[in-house]
Amino acid sequence: MGDRGLLGFFEAYLSKDSIFADKKVLHAGYVPPHVLHRDAQMQQLAGMLAPALKHEKPSNIFIYGKTGTGKTLTTTHVTQQMEQLAADRGIPLRIIHVNCKLKRVADTEYRLVAQVCKLLGHEMPATGLPTQEIYDALQSLLDAYSAVNIIVLDEVDELIGKTGDDLLYNLTRMNAHLKRSQVCLVGISNNSLFTDTLDPRVRSSLSEEEIIFPPYNAMELQEILRHRAQAAFASNALSEGVVEKCAAYAAQDHGDARRAIELLRVAGELAQREGVPAVQLHHVDRAEETIDADRIFKLFSTQPEQWHLVLHATIVLCDKRQGVSTGEIYEWYHQACKQHGQRPLTQRRVSDILAEMDQLGMLATQVISKGRYGRTRDIAINIPPSTLEQIKAALAKEFSA
DNA sequence: AGGTATTCACATGAAACTATTCTCTGAGTTAGG
DNA sequence: TAACTCAGAGAATAGTTTCATGTGAATACCTGT
Numbered sequence: 001m002g003d004r005g006l007l008g009f010f011e012a013y014l015s016k017d018s019i020f021a022d023k024k025v026l027h028a029g030y031v032p033p034h035v036l037h038r039d040a041q042m043q044q045l046a047g048m049l050a051p052a053l054k055h056e057k058p059s060n061i062f063i064y065g066k067t068g069t070g071k072t073l074t075t076t077h078v079t080q081q082m083e084q085l086a087a088d089r090g091i092p093l094r095i096i097h098v099n100c101k102l103k104r105v106a107d108t109e110y111r112l113v114a115q116v117c118k119l120l121g122h123e124m125p126a127t128g129l130p131t132q133e134i135y136d137a138l139q140s141l142l143d144a145y146s147a148v149n150i151i152v153l154d155e156v157d158e159l160i161g162k163t164g165d166d167l168l169y170n171l172t173r174m175n176a177h178l179k180r181s182q183v184c185l186v187g188i189s190n191n192s193l194f195t196d197t198l199d200p201r202v203r204s205s206l207s208e209e210e211i212i213f214p215p216y217n218a219m220e221l222q223e224i225l226r227h228r229a230q231a232a233f234a235s236n237a238l239s240e241g242v243v244e245k246c247a248a249y250a251a252q253d254h255g256d257a258r259r260a261i262e263l264l265r266v267a268g269e270l271a272q273r274e275g276v277p278a279v280q281l282h283h284v285d286r287a288e289e290t291i292d293a294d295r296i297f298k299l300f301s302t303q304p305e306q307w308h309l310v311l312h313a314t315i316v317l318c319d320k321r322q323g324v325s326t327g328e329i330y331e332w333y334h335q336a337c338k339q340h341g342q343r344p345l346t347q348r349r350v351s352d353i354l355a356e357m358d359q360l361g362m363l364a365t366q367v368i369s370k371g372r373y374g375r376t377r378d379i380a381i382n383i384p385p386s387t388l389e390q391i392k393a394a395l396a397k398e399f400s401a
Numbered sequence: 402a403g404g405t406a407t408t409c410a411c412a413t414g415a416a417a418c419t420a421t422t423c424t425c426t427g428a429g430t431t432a433g434g
Numbered sequence: 435t436a437a438c439t440c441a442g443a444g445a446a447t448a449g450t451t452t453c454a455t456g457t458g459a460a461t462a463c464c465t466g467t
Contacts (some may be wrong), residue, residue, distance in 0.1 A: 110446060127446045128424030304449095326411065346451060351412065367412065371460025374410025407462070418451070423444105430439075 018234060019272045019279065025232040026265035028258060031076050036227060037220045038074045041211055045078045048209050049184070052148040053082065053091055057182040060172065060206050064189045065213025068256030071188050072154055074213070079150060092147035096120065100159035107159060109167040113138050116151060135170060139177055146180040157189040165202050172205040215255030221247035224257055225264060233268065237278050242267065245284045263287050293387040299360055300391055305398070306345055309336055310353045312395045314363065315388070318381045325376040326351055340399065354379065 024030055035042065051058045065071050079095045086093035096119045098106050106115040113134045114124040120141045124134055142149055151171070153159070160168065174183050187206055195203045216224065225243045246267070250260030266287035271279040300311070313332040317324040330347050337344035345353075354377060358365040364382040369375045383391065 108447070125424060127422060128444080130445060133445095345449095347411080348413090348452080349450060352450095355412090367457090369458040369460085370410085371458075372408060372462090373460070374408085375457060375459085376411050402467085403465090405462100405464075408460090409458105411457090413456075414454085416451100416453085419449085421447085421449105423446085425444085426442090428439105428441090430437100432435100432437080434435090 016275065017277070019237040019268050019277070020232060021234045021237075022232055023265070023268075025228055026261055026268070028262070031073060031080065032227070032231075034227075035070065035074055035077050036224050037216060038070050038213070041070075041074050041213055042078055044211050045074065046082075048211075049078065049082060049150065049186075052093055052150060052184065053086060055092065055148060057148060057175065058150070058184045059208035060185040060187075061209045061211065062187045062189070062195060062207035063211045063213065064192045064194070066215055066254050066256070067190055068250070068258035068260075069213040069215055070257060071213050075152055075154075075186065075188060079152065082150075092145065094120070094145075094147050094149045095152065096149065097152040097154065099154040101155040107162070109159075109163050110134060112153075112159060112167060117141055135174075139174065142174070142181045142183065143178050148182050148184060150184045150186060152186045152188065154188045155190065156187040157191045157194040160194070160198070165198050168202045168206055169199065172202060216251075216257055217255060218247050218251040221250055221255060221257060221260050225260055228261055229264060232265075233279075237268075237271075239278050239280050241281055242279050242284055245281055249284070249288060262291060266291055289384065289386075293384060293390075296360075296362060296383055296387050297390055299362070300394070306342070307353055308395060308398060309333055309340075309342070310350055311357065311362070311391070312336065312399060314354070314357075314379060315381060315392060315395070318379070322380045323378050324380075325378065326354060327376060329354065329379065336399070351377075 025032070045061070045063075048061055049058050063071050063075065076097065079097070082093065083095050085091070096116055098112060098115050098119070100106050100112060104111070106112040110127070110131050113131070114126070117124045117134060117138050120138075122137065122141050124137060156168075168185075168187075171183065171185055185206060192212075195207055198206065222243060225247055229238055229243055243264070246260050246263045249263055250256050253259055263284060264287075267279050267283040270283045270286055270290070300308075303311075310329065310333055313329045313336060314324070317328055317332055326347070330350050333350060334344050336342075354363065354365065357363040358377075362381075362383055364380045365377045367375065368378045381388065
């Protein structure tokens, strides 16, 4: 496309009516003015947190439910309302919401505490200080101001699984050292069994109160989607049955509303790119494929070279036959490393990489015992064909020579 | 034939190690008054 | 003498290695009939 053609393309693009009226409504993190089908949980949470408005420390709360069941949304909604009220009435209340999964922001004990300090208005160095020092800093920041502080730890299971429960132990004990202010913890987790892994002292103090978020059913999902769609799309931009189909896909996936909304957004983007005036049912099917393929390829492309080599070995061997073992893959990989002048990783590490790939859904593995012939993983590729071709091409380019 | 022990090929867990990135601190150096 | 520079110590972290232990069914071996 020459400059003239490009200009023409952009002009045509601008003159065309957009399918979307307000696309941000479909983005993760958007908080709608009304939260649907979570009245009971909202009431519960509001009731538990309300003492904070009277300068009393609420009980620590533990919230759990599967992904896309509205935990974060509901919590954000409730705490935003409280913040608003507190601001209007001059009540000293601070809400700190941290996502413990954010890479390089709050995914270790040190970083999380540093992030809380930052949200309280004091930037801490990313590394270089002893952990105790940032706890001290946090304590003085909290105590600088006589208030109730509600610290929401979103996806807390991710962090604790990685770094242990020292963080929760220290945070729950912090109140004993604070003179003027108080801290209330709200832990949010996808994993209901998470608290079982905690130290009993931490468990009893973190889950003084519990709220469970059940999955949405198909009808609830439909209503949620319809509300979002109404705000997000231009009128008549959705064909009959699109919302229902998105809801049905997500209902299969344990009632994940986030997924349903993403599906709707991607279907909309596909339709828009095609230049058709409305989203059709087949766009939803394609959106479903695109989301998976994009996710896998993005995962692949952010991994290091050694990881690629292991995947390369797995793909090559699985092409010959299904059900290869860790040992076979390691052997192939070892040879390939020699050929490319790389220092090979140990089998222990490669075994972990294969387990990782399994977790990410790229491989289907099963630990089997072959009796006298040992115990190993039975490994098969679990990548959709079109994505697999894409990955093969990328690998061929990377390791050609 | 039936029961028990052995064996294999890794899986899995924990601890230790290495390299990198960052802050803090104190000694040495420099420039201006 | 204050301001600046720089090296070294100490800390967090990611990625890995090393070492130790666990696993489970096919196979080998043993025992009694």
